[in-house]
Amino acid sequence: xxxxxxxxxxxxxxxxxxxxxxxxxxxxxxxxxxxxxxxxxxxxxxxxxxxxxxxxxxxxxxxxxxxxxxxxxxxxxxxxxxxxxxxxxxxxxxxxxxxxxxxxxxxxxxxxxxxxxxxxxxxxxxxxxxxxxxxxxxxxxxxxxxxxxxxxxxxxxxxxxxxxxxxxxxxxxxxxxxxxxxxxxxxxxxxxxxxxxxxxxxxxxxxxxxxxxxxxxxxxxxxxxxxxxxxxxxxxxxxxxxxxxxxxxxxxxxxxxxxxxxxxxxxxxxxxxxxxxxxxxxxxxxxxxxxxxxxxxxxxxxxxxxxxxxxxxxxxxxxxxxxxxxxxxxxxxxxxxxxxxxxxxxxxxxxxxxxxxxxxxxxxxxxxxxxxxxxxxxxxxxxxxxxxxxxxxxxxxxxxxxxxxxxxxxxxxxxxxxxxxxxxxxxxxxxxxxxxxxxxxxxxxxxxxxxxxxxxxxxxxxxxxxxxxxxxxxxxxxxx
Numbered sequence: 001x002x003x004x005x006x007x008x009x010x011x012x013x014x015x016x017x018x019x020x021x022x023x024x025x026x027x028x029x030x031x032x033x034x035x036x037x038x039x040x041x042x043x044x045x046x047x048x049x050x051x052x053x054x055x056x057x058x059x060x061x062x063x064x065x066x067x068x069x070x071x072x073x074x075x076x077x078x079x080x081x082x083x084x085x086x087x088x089x090x091x092x093x094x095x096x097x098x099x100x101x102x103x104x105x106x107x108x109x110x111x112x113x114x115x116x117x118x119x120x121x122x123x124x125x126x127x128x129x130x131x132x133x134x135x136x137x138x139x140x141x142x143x144x145x146x147x148x149x150x151x152x153x154x155x156x157x158x159x160x161x162x163x164x165x166x167x168x169x170x171x172x173x174x175x176x177x178x179x180x181x182x183x184x185x186x187x188x189x190x191x192x193x194x195x196x197x198x199x200x201x202x203x204x205x206x207x208x209x210x211x212x213x214x215x216x217x218x219x220x221x222x223x224x225x226x227x228x229x230x231x232x233x234x235x236x237x238x239x240x241x242x243x244x245x246x247x248x249x250x251x252x253x254x255x256x257x258x259x260x261x262x263x264x265x266x267x268x269x270x271x272x273x274x275x276x277x278x279x280x281x282x283x284x285x286x287x288x289x290x291x292x293x294x295x296x297x298x299x300x301x302x303x304x305x306x307x308x309x310x311x312x313x314x315x316x317x318x319x320x321x322x323x324x325x326x327x328x329x330x331x332x333x334x335x336x337x338x339x340x341x342x343x344x345x346x347x348x349x350x351x352x353x354x355x356x357x358x359x360x361x362x363x364x365x366x367x368x369x370x371x372x373x374x375x376x377x378x379x380x381x382x383x384x385x386x387x388x389x390x391x392x393x394x395x396x397x398x399x400x401x402x403x404x405x406x407x408x409x410x411x412x413x414x415x416x417x418x419x420x421x422x423x424x425x426x427x428x429x430x431x432x433x434x435x436x437x438x439x440x441x442x443x444x445x446x447x448x449x450x451x452x453x454x455x456x457x458x459x460x461x462x463x464x465x466x467x468x469x470x471x472x473x474x475x476x477x478x479x480x
Contacts, residue, residue, distance in 0.1 A: 005034065006034045006035050007244050007247065008081070008123075008243060008244050008246075008247045009031060009034045009035055009036050009240070009243075010034070010035035010036070010037075011035070011036075011037045012036055012037055012080040012081060013036070013037055013038045013039075013040070013078055013079045013080050013081075014028075014031050014036050014038070014039050014040065014079065014080065014081050014082070014083065015040045015042055015075055015076050015079045015081075015082045015083070016028050016031075016039065016040070016041055016042065016082075016083045016085060017042045017043070017066055017075075017082070017083070017084050017085055017086035017108075017112065018042075018043055018084075018085035018086035018087065019040070019041025019042055019043050019054075019059070019061070019085070020041055020043035020045050020048035020050060020051065020054070020061065021043070021048070021085065021201065022050075022195070022197070022199055022200050022201045022202075022232065023085060023127070023195060023232060023235060023236070024041060024043070024083075024085045024086075025041065025048070025050035025053070025054055026197075026232050026233070026236050027083060027085070027236050027239055027240075028041050028054060028057075028059045029053070029054070029057055029059070030236050030240065031240070032057045032058065032059060033057075034240070038060060039059050039060065040059075040060045040061075040062055040075060040079070041054055041059050041060070041061045041062065042062045042064055042066075042071075042072075042075040042086070043061070043062075043063065043064075043086070044063070044064070044065050044066075044086075045063070046063050049199065050199070062074070062075045065108075066086045066104060066107075066108030066109075066111060066112065067103050067104060067107055067108050067111070068111075069111045069114065069115070072108075072111040072112055072114075072115045073115045073118070073119065076112070076115045076116065076119050076121055077119055078119075079119070079121050080121065080122065080123065081121070081122070081123035081124070081125070081243050081246075082112060082116060082121055082123070082124050082125070083125045083127070083239055083243070084109065084112050084124060084125070084126045084127065084169075085127045086104065086108060087104060087105050087127075087158075087162065088100055088101050088103075088104035088105060088158075089101035089104075089105065089156070089157060089158035089161070090129075090158055090202055091202050091203065091206070091328075091331065092202075092206065092324040092325065092328075093310065093317045093318075093322065093324055093325065094158075094317075095156050095157065095158055095328055095330065096307070096310050096311060096314065096317060096328075097314075097317060098157045101157040101158055101161050102157065102161050105158070105161035105162055105164075105165050106161050106164050106165050106168075109126070109165040109168060109169060110168065112124070113168065113169065113172050113185075116185050117172075117175060117177055117178050117185055118178050120177050120178075120179045120181070120183065121177075121185065122177070122183055122184070122185060122186060122246070122248070123185075123186055123187075123243055123246040123247075124169065124172075124185060124186070124187045124188075124246075125187075125188055125189075125190060125239055125242045125243050125246070126165070126166060126169040126170075126187065126188070126189045126190070127189075127190055127192065127239070128162055128165075128166040128189045128190065128191045128192075128263065129158075129159065129162050129191060129192070130191055130192075130193060130228070130265070130339065130341065131149070131154070131158070131159035131162060131163070131330075131334075132148055132149065132159065132162055132163040132166050132191065132263075133146045133147070133148060133149050134149060134159075134333075134339045135149040135150075135153055135154055135155065135159065135333070136155065136333040136337055137337070138337055138338045138339065139338070139339040139340070139341070140338060140340065141340065141341065141342050142265070142339070142340070142341040142342070143265070143341060143342050143344070143345060144262070144263050144264065144265060144345050148163055148167065149163065151163060151164065155329045155330050155333065156328070156329070156330035158330070159330065166189050166263065169187045169189055170187060170188070170189055170261050170262075170263065172185060172187055173185070173186055173187040173188070173260050173261035174186070174260065174261065184248075186246040186248065186257055186259075186260045186261075187246070187260070187261065188242050188245060188246060188259040188260060188261065188262050188263070188264070189262070189263040189264070190235075190238055190239055190242050190263075190264055190266055191263055191264065191265045191266065191341075192230050192235050192238070192266050192267070193227070193228030193229050193230040193265075193266070193267035193268070193340075193341075194227065194228065194229045194230070194274075194334070195229075195230055195231075195232060195235060196229055196230075196231060196232070196361065196362075196365055197231050197232035197233070197361060197364065197365055198232075198364055198365055198367070198368030198369075199232075199368065200232070200365075204281070204365070204369070206324055207278060207282075208281075208282075208285065208287070208369065210326070211282050211285070211287035211288065211289075212285075212287060212378075212379075212381075213381055213382040214288070214381030214382055214383055215326060215381075215382060216288075216289070216290045217290055217292060218290050218292050218293065218294035218299070219275045219290050219291075219292070219293045219294065220293075220294055220296060220299045220327075220332055220335050220336035221293075221295070221296050221299070221335065221336030221337065222293070223273060223275075223276075223293070224273070224338075225273055225274075225335070225336060225337065225338045226271035226272055226273055226338050226340055227271065227272070227273075227274055227334065227335065227338065227339055227340055228267035228268070228269075228270075228271055228339075228340045228341060229267065229268055229270075229272070229274075229277060229358065230266060230267045230268050230354075231268060231354070231356045231358070231360075231361035233355060233356050233361075234266070234267075234268060234354040234355060234356055234361075235266060237352065237354075237355055238264070238266040238346060238350070238352050241346075241350040241351055241352050242259050242264065242350060244350075245257065245258040245259025245260075245262075245349065245350050246259050246260060258349050258350070259349065259350060262345075262349070264343070264345055264346040264349075264350065264352075265341035265342065265343055265345070265346065266343050266346050266352060267340070267341065267343055267354075268354050268356075268357070268358050268361070269343060269354055270357075270358045271340035272358070274334075274335045275289065275290065275335070277358075277362075280362055280366060281362065281365060281366050281369060284366040284369070284370060285366075285369055285370065285373055296332060296333075296336040296337065299327065299332045299336055300329055300332050302326070302327060302332075303327045303328045303329040303330075303331065303332045304329055306325040306326055306327060306328060307325075307328055307329060309325075310325050374475075375452065375453075376453070377450075377453045377456040377457065377460065378471045378472075378475065379460055379464070379468055379471055380464065380467050380468065380471070384464065384467050385463075385464065388463060388464045388465065388467060389463060392428075392431065392432070392435075394410045394413065394414065395414060395424065395427060395428040395431065396428060397410045397411075398410045398411040398413070398414040398415075398424055399414075399421070399424045399425045399428045400425075400428075411424075431465075434465055434466075435461070435462055435463070435464075435465045436462065438461050438462075438465050438466060438468075438469050439458050439459070439461040439462035440458075441461075441469070442457045442458055442460075442461035442468070442469055442472055443455075443457065443458040445457075445472055445473075445476060446458070446472060448476075449472070449475055449476045449479050450472070450475060457472055
């Protein structure tokens, strides 16, 4: 396909569902840069870290829910092309909310299709996933000829719902629009690899958070396992090229739409072990990489354990205080079983070639996270927290509480080390005084080197003492 870079974009109106997300916002901005008449970011959220940037570039933000047909129709009215990115349940706690996953990914997609047909939208590009054909069985250099993974064999509702939705989208290709003007709806599907880049919201924040807390003790699977990744700018390019592949008003194409009814795998084209891919990022943030390896069968057992625990906690899955599960079965397959695909079809039919290399993409991602870390409250691992909090609590109970419950046991432990109650009380008082003094010093130092987090530094140092203060001192030395 040989078209100008703005073919089918200039003077057109676009709707991006999920437009306030990481990929959606990048796509909106690129469409505006290429001369779109109007770009609408349709999203359930009213706030986003990208909102100000979108407004600055005259992106029209519409709050609404893809599960509500009236909201979808309002957003799509008058559009020339729709990019359907909105989804739910990709990772973490969301994966266990079966009802919401189907409601958004299947019902929402049906509403988008119906609105396109009712309102005369001719082009629909659907963002799918590798998981429509992958379900835990190794795939080496796969392509679009692979059959869909059996619906009932998927281990998570997200992959199953995305598979159903993609098939609905592709089967809708060529359906006549209800305005009876001889025009049809043309659809295609883009299946991206794992997405990364500055500001990515789903995978990297969770990985970095676990690494910071020391909760990445294991690699999953063999070191030879390889998977695909795709940088956000490369994915945006693929989506735009896909929309061009649905144009039916170019004379030299003789109305033969290249992308109509077709799925396309897209990636950076450099399969790599996920842990090795993330190594430069974690090293750049001074976090440890896991050294031990956990075989996939054992990792699956761990994933199923967390699945069972979080299933019992279903009523509280949306609560802020419930952390993300360490790992779930579908995530074990994603990082522990080889599955990568060729983007040859996208290259030959759409003209897709990655513009950003993995080295360049990771360098930009590392720079973003290093800057983000400088603005965040840093601290020790979860094991240090447990040591300090449990240790101080045990000393207090042993020194001052009456012999009730576990207190006699705590007192016996402390007397084994300190020999007398007088020494136990003195140790606690001295430790508490040091914690208070270090917390006050952290407050004053933080007001100079990290004022936005001064309160956090005070309370963290109050709880952890020198184990927290040393991170603040390290930051102060870097700024000196």
